[in-house]
Amino acid sequence: MPLNRFVAVSLAAALLVLFSLAAPAIKAQQTEETVGDPERGRVVYRSVGYCVNCHGWPADGETGLLLQAPPGPNLRQTELGTEALTEIIACGIPGTAMPFHDRAAYRDGRCFGMELSDFAPENAPVRGKTFSDTDVANVVAYLQTYVIGRGEPTFEECAEFYDNPSAAACRGLE
Amino acid sequence: MKNLLSKSVGAMAICAAALTGNAFADPVTPERLLAAGTEAEAGNWLMVHKTYDANRFSTLSEINAGNVADLRVVMAAPLGGTEPAGFGKGSIEATPLANDGFLYVSDPWGTPYKFDVSSGERAVPVWVCDTGIDKDPSQGILLANRGLGLSGTNVITVLPDGRVVACDDETGDVVWDVQAATDPGEGFTNAPLVIGDKILIGQSYGDWATRGWIAALNAENGEELWRFYTIPEPGQPGSETWRCEEAGNPDCWRTGGGAAWVTGSYDPESNTTFWGTGNPVPMYDPEFRPGDNLYTNSSVALDVDTGELKWHFQYTPGDYMDYDEVGIQLLLDANIDGEDRKVLAHFGRNGIFYTLDRSNGSYIDSVTYVSNLNWTEGIDPKTGKPIEYDPNASLQTYAIGAITRAGATATTCPNIQGGTNFFPTAYNPELGIAYAVGIEGCSDLSVRAVDPADVRPGEIFIGGAGVNSGVQTGSINAVNVDTAEIAASHPTTYPMYSGVLATADLIFTSHIDGTVAAYDATTLEEKWSMNVGTSFQAPPITFTAGGKQYIAIAGGGIGIAGFGYEELQNIQSANMLWVFGL
Numbered sequence: 001m002p003l004n005r006f007v008a009v010s011l012a013a014a015l016l017v018l019f020s021l022a023a024p025a026i027k028a029q030q031t032e033e034t035v036g037d038p039e040r041g042r043v044v045y046r047s048v049g050y051c052v053n054c055h056g057w058p059a060d061g062e063t064g065l066l067l068q069a070p071p072g073p074n075l076r077q078t079e080l081g082t083e084a085l086t087e088i089i090a091c092g093i094p095g096t097a098m099p100f101h102d103r104a105a106y107r108d109g110r111c112f113g114m115e116l117s118d119f120a121p122e123n124a125p126v127r128g129k130t131f132s133d134t135d136v137a138n139v140v141a142y143l144q145t146y147v148i149g150r151g152e153p154t155f156e157e158c159a160e161f162y163d164n165p166s167a168a169a170c171r172g173l174e
Numbered sequence: 175m176k177n178l179l180s181k182s183v184g185a186m187a188i189c190a191a192a193l194t195g196n197a198f199a200d201p202v203t204p205e206r207l208l209a210a211g212t213e214a215e216a217g218n219w220l221m222v223h224k225t226y227d228a229n230r231f232s233t234l235s236e237i238n239a240g241n242v243a244d245l246r247v248v249m250a251a252p253l254g255g256t257e258p259a260g261f262g263k264g265s266i267e268a269t270p271l272a273n274d275g276f277l278y279v280s281d282p283w284g285t286p287y288k289f290d291v292s293s294g295e296r297a298v299p300v301w302v303c304d305t306g307i308d309k310d311p312s313q314g315i316l317l318a319n320r321g322l323g324l325s326g327t328n329v330i331t332v333l334p335d336g337r338v339v340a341c342d343d344e345t346g347d348v349v350w351d352v353q354a355a356t357d358p359g360e361g362f363t364n365a366p367l368v369i370g371d372k373i374l375i376g377q378s379y380g381d382w383a384t385r386g387w388i389a390a391l392n393a394e395n396g397e398e399l400w401r402f403y404t405i406p407e408p409g410q411p412g413s414e415t416w417r418c419e420e421a422g423n424p425d426c427w428r429t430g431g432g433a434a435w436v437t438g439s440y441d442p443e444s445n446t447t448f449w450g451t452g453n454p455v456p457m458y459d460p461e462f463r464p465g466d467n468l469y470t471n472s473s474v475a476l477d478v479d480t481g482e483l484k485w486h487f488q489y490t491p492g493d494y495m496d497y498d499e500v501g502i503q504l505l506l507d508a509n510i511d512g513e514d515r516k517v518l519a520h521f522g523r524n525g526i527f528y529t530l531d532r533s534n535g536s537y538i539d540s541v542t543y544v545s546n547l548n549w550t551e552g553i554d555p556k557t558g559k560p561i562e563y564d565p566n567a568s569l570q571t572y573a574i575g576a577i578t579r580a581g582a583t584a585t586t587c588p589n590i591q592g593g594t595n596f597f598p599t600a601y602n603p604e605l606g607i608a609y610a611v612g613i614e615g616c617s618d619l620s621v622r623a624v625d626p627a628d629v630r631p632g633e634i635f636i637g638g639a640g641v642n643s644g645v646q647t648g649s650i651n652a653v654n655v656d657t658a659e660i661a662a663s664h665p666t667t668y669p670m671y672s673g674v675l676a677t678a679d680l681i682f683t684s685h686i687d688g689t690v691a692a693y694d695a696t697t698l699e700e701k702w703s704m705n706v707g708t709s710f711q712a713p714p715i716t717f718t719a720g721g722k723q724y725i726a727i728a729g730g731g732i733g734i735a736g737f738g739y740e741e742l743q744n745i746q747s748a749n750m751l752w753v754f755g756l
Contacts, residue, residue, distance in 0.1 A: 047311075052260070057312070062628065071622075168313035169260065171358060172630040 036134070041142025044135045046161065049101060049128060051139075057161050057169055058153035059143065072098070075143055076150050085140045087111075092125045099128025101136060198344055199274040202324035204370045208442060217718030219272040222321040222365035223598065224715070227505035228439035230600040231676045232716045236723035239679045241756060242692045242702040245725065249753035251289055251297035253728065255281025256747040257309040259334070263747040264317030265711045266730035267596065269365065269673075270751065271322055272717030276300065279728050279751055283307050284319040284333040284362070286341055291726075291753060292719045301346025305331065305339045314634055315379065316734070320436065320596065320712075321365030325373060325393045332362030332375055338396055352396035359384045359632020365437045369447065369478055372399060380433025380452030380498065383635040388434045388449055388474075390481060400481035404432035404451045404469045412468035415491075417568050423626045426463040429635060431455030432470040436500040436596045441516075441532065445478050448505065448518055448532065453498035456637025459621050461579050464568035466491035471499045473518060475535060485535035489522050491563055492570035494577055495549055495619065496590040496640055497524035502599045504608060508655045510538060519655055521599050521610040523592035526553060527653045539658040543651040545614055545665075546587045549574050577638065579623045587616035589669075590640040598673035598713045600681065602695055607661050608653045611670035611683050613737075615646035646737045650674075650683065650698055664698035668742070671735045673713025675725070684710030684727055686735050687742060690754065706752055709745045711735055725754040 045051045045059075054072035056062055061074035080088070091111035092100035100106065106116040106125060116124060131139070150157075158170035200206075202220055209215055211225040216233050224230050237245065256263055264282020271278040275292030284307065288300040315334055323330035328340040328349055336355030339348055355361055355377055363378040372390040380386055386404035391397060405427050406412040418426035431454050438449030451474060454460075454467040468486065471493050475484040490497045504519040508529065518532035525544040530537060537558025549572045550560035557563075562572045569576065574584040594612035601608045621638040629635060648666035653659070672684040680701060684690045688710065691703035708729030716725050731747030 050262070053262070062624075162312045164310075164312070166308075166310075168310045170312070172633055 036137035036139070036141030038138070038141040038145035040135070041138035041140070042146065042161065044131060044139050045142055048135065049131065049139070054097060057158060058150075059147045060153055075147050078148055082140055082144070085143060086136055089131070089136050089139055092128065094119060094125040095123045097126060099126040101128045101131040103130045103132075199276045201327045201343075202273060202368075203326065207368060217272075218274065219270070219715045219717050220324055221271070221368065222269045222323070222437050223439065223502065226369075226440040226442065228502050229504060229506065229603065229676070230598055230674060230713070231602055233678065234716050234718065234723045235678055237680075237716070237725065237756060238677070239694060239701055242680060244756050245692070245702055245754050246704070247706060247752060248294065248724070248755040249291055249297040251299065251751045253279065253281045253287060253730075253749035253751060254302070255283045255285055255749055256731070257283070258311055259309070259317040260312055260314035261316050261734070263731050263733065264319075265733035265735070266708075266728045266749050267318045267320045267712045268728055269321040269598065269713055270715050270726045270728060271324060272715060272726065273324060275719040277717075277726055277751065277753075278322050278324070278329055280319045280322050280331055281749055282317045282319055282730070283309060284331045286322050286329050286331045286346075287751075288329070288343070288346060289751065291724070294720055294722055294724075294755065297751060297753060303329065303331070303339070303341035303346045303348065305333060305337070305348065305351070307333055307335060315361065316363075318363045320363060323366035323368045323373060325368040328393075330366045330368065330373055332364065332366050334361040334363065336361045338362070338366065338373070338375060338391060340396065350396045352391070354389065354391065354396070354398065357384065357632065364435050367437050367440065367447070368393065369440055372478065374438065374447060374478075376434025376437070376449060378433050378435035379632075380431045380435055380455065381457060381634060381636055383429035383455060383629050383631050383633055384433065385428055385430055386432035386434055386451060388438075388476065388481070390478070402474070402476055402481040402483060404434060404474065405430035406468065415466040415468040417464040420464045420568055421462055423462060425626070429455055429629060429631065430463060430467060430470065431457070432467075434500065436502065439503045439505050440478070441505055444533070446475050446484060446532075447478050448473055448475050448503040450500040450503055450520065451498070452500050453493055453496050456624065456635045457496045458494055458577065458619060458636055458638025458640060459579070459623060460492055460494045460569050461621070462624070462626075462637055464492075466565075467493070471497060473499065473503055473520060473530065473535065475532070487530055487535040487537065487558065489526075489528065490524050490560065492567070494570075495524070495572070495586045495617075497522065497593075499523055500596060501592070501594055504599060504601045505532060506601050506603060506655060508606070510656055517655065519601065519608055521594045521608070521612075523595055524549065525588040525593040527608070527610075527658065528558065529655060529658060530558075541653060541658040541660060543610065543653060543660060544588045544593055544612070545649065545663075546616065548585075548587045548616075577619045577621050579621050583618065583620045585616050585618050585643050589613045589615045589642065589646055590617040590619075591669075595671075597671060600674035600676035601655070602676045602678070604678060605695060606654060606656055607695065608655050609650065609674040609676060609681050611650050611672055611674060612648060613646055613669040614649050614665070615669070616643040617641060618643045642737060650681075650693065652698055662696065662698040664693060668739065669735065669737050671711040675714045675716060677716065682714045682716070682725055684712075684714060684729070686710060686732065688729065688745065690714065690725075690727060690752070704754075707745070708748060708750050708752075709733070709735065709742070722755065727752050
């Protein structure tokens with residue numbers, strides 16, 4: 001049976017609360033829990049998942065490029081920890097524009113014990129680009145190493161992100 | 175020995191020319207462009223809207239309502255340009271051009287291609303002009319190019335990086351290359367308009383923190399001759415409609431938008447060019463830029479020799495619904511209330527079809543052409559303004575209510591993308607009917623304030639969100655211009671993003687699901703359709719080669735036009751030129 005809109009929205013809200021409660025305030029340059037490769041994670045964030053479209057290259061919630069959805073949240077100020085970040089990247093947030101990236105999400109119960117058919121069409125989780133489990137960890141490592149806790153985006157950071165000091169996206173920061 | 179070698183090479187060149195046919199098309203002189211609507215040029219399509227009046231009407235009649243059911247693909251050729259920019263892969267939005275059996279088309283990066291289709295059996299690539307474009311994937315733009323210009327022996331393209339490039343018609347080599355747009359974020363997506371010894375261009379990035387302009391270049395070398403800014407600077411007429419000080423933001427006009435991202439039309443008799451202008455920036459946050467925001471959302475009439483503004487008509491003052499009015503400025507003669515009038519007709523993105531007197535910009539009449547319009551209760555029959563419009567107000571409140579930084583939201587119909595949009599409209603002068611295709615639906619609007627100090631020049635700047643509200647469909651609409659009445663309407667399954675070609679008894683258009691179709695010019699009853707798989711966001715043209723009539727159109731990926739339809743999301747960016755014939 002499809003969930004109605006109220007239940008789906010409530011679920012999304014509950015998940016957000018759950019994430020924020022369960023996640024200790026893990027700050028930037030955190031390394032102890034980081035098992036992924038942050039350099040590979042940057043590539044996945046930029047060129048595999050196109051996370052830039054909603055979150056912007058600095059993940060600051062200001063410079064997203066998608067006109068059809070509000071910009072994604074500012075991840076530089078997020079208090080989400082490894083477990084919550086991993087789950088959101090893998091499973092998305094149903095009822096919002098945040099897509100899922102796990103290849104088997106909503107097929108075998110690994111995401112909240114739910115399947116796609118459990119959702120009403122308008123509240124179904126959005127399909128994103130597919131990441132391997134390793135790449136989900138790599139993106140988490142990237143966020144924890146280079147994004148979370150950082151201040152205003154800089155030109156140097158932009159040039160490093162695009163591996164190109166002439167990148168058009170960096171021009172306004174010089 | 176050297177002589178022998180050069181003779182051999184020369185002989186080989188002659189043989190090659192004999193095998194491939196003549197790579198020359200007749201130069202496109204100013205006189206030919208002026209005559210683009212005459213019998214002598216009936217088989218060609220020499221400028222983006224076919225003729226200076228932008229009617230996109232062809233007198234060719236070999237393909238007609240009686241035989242269109244037999245139309246089929248006879249030639250096809252792949253195009254490139256599928257490399258993504260910041261918003262992803264670009265859309266194919268270009269109108270092909272046709273001259274003496276050659277077709278010219280541009281890909282989303284503005285790269286021009288020339289094909290020899292004179293055989294009627296194969297589209298032979300003659301050249302691809304290498305503009306040296308840096309296909310920078312970080313460039314935060316909606317990648318698109320709407321077509322080329324033909325000027326003498328040059329093929330003119332405008333590029334997203336702000337350059338204008340002339341390619342040699344015979345060889346495809348670059349003849350000249352100028353950096354016409356130099357401020358951050360400026361660039362081009364429209365097609366250039368060649369008039370006499372000038373090339374008219376319009377700065378196209380109007381959802382970005384830029385200031386719009388239209389300029390004329392010297393066709394010989396690309397040197398700029400004049401520039402008209404669509405956003406006046408303080409002290410100029412119209413600047414009083416930018417009440418930036420009230421927002422504590424005195425420079426709000428500098429990023430005021432008003433881009434001219436669709437090619438205008440031209441009236442040789444009055445030497446006037448007519449362009450539509452885009453939305454104010456940021457589109458959803460009028461509190462950033464209080465006032466009517468001239469000359470955004472307007473038709474502007476400019477003297478071609480000087481760029482001087484002759485008149486303007488603003489459709490939606492102080493807009494917060496993204497109802498920019500860059501769409502086609504149809505020039506036509508109509509008999510309205512028994513009087514012969516020289517008319518500028520325009521399908522507004524705001525869902526309303528307007529007629530203006532093109533000699534002075536005065537309002538004549540209007541009619542709502544979308545099935546669901548709620549943002550205004552109607553148009554004032556004297557002024558042509560929405561009846562809610564208050565000329566003294568800093569912030570307009572239309573019938574849907576204001577959207578505010580304090581959190582007020584609204585749902586506006588039609589969809590923020592229109593009504594119609596850049597999708598070319600058309601006019602059949604024999605029937606007196608104007609045609610448009612577009613979107614049926616609504617959008618949910620909200621504001622997201624940005625501190626002026628955080629505005630990055632040239633970067634995307636929309637000040638909120640406008641998202642699809644429920645299911646979006648489409649429609650084809652026909653309007654009787656004399657009476658401003660709907661002549662016929664044809665609902666479509668999907669939103670339409672293409673454009674219209676009008677012939678004596680048919681219109682041709684295409685759909686985002688890959689279908690090309692013809693409809694009866696009077697009833698809009700479907701007479702023929704064929705699905706070839708590529709998404710269509712560009713309009714068809716018609717031309718002749720070897721004395722035979724064809725229909726040509728370019729298609730590609732779904733881009734941003736999927737509108738949430740699951741079955742459309744997997745249409746890939748395989749950019750193609752299609753040619754149909756009997």
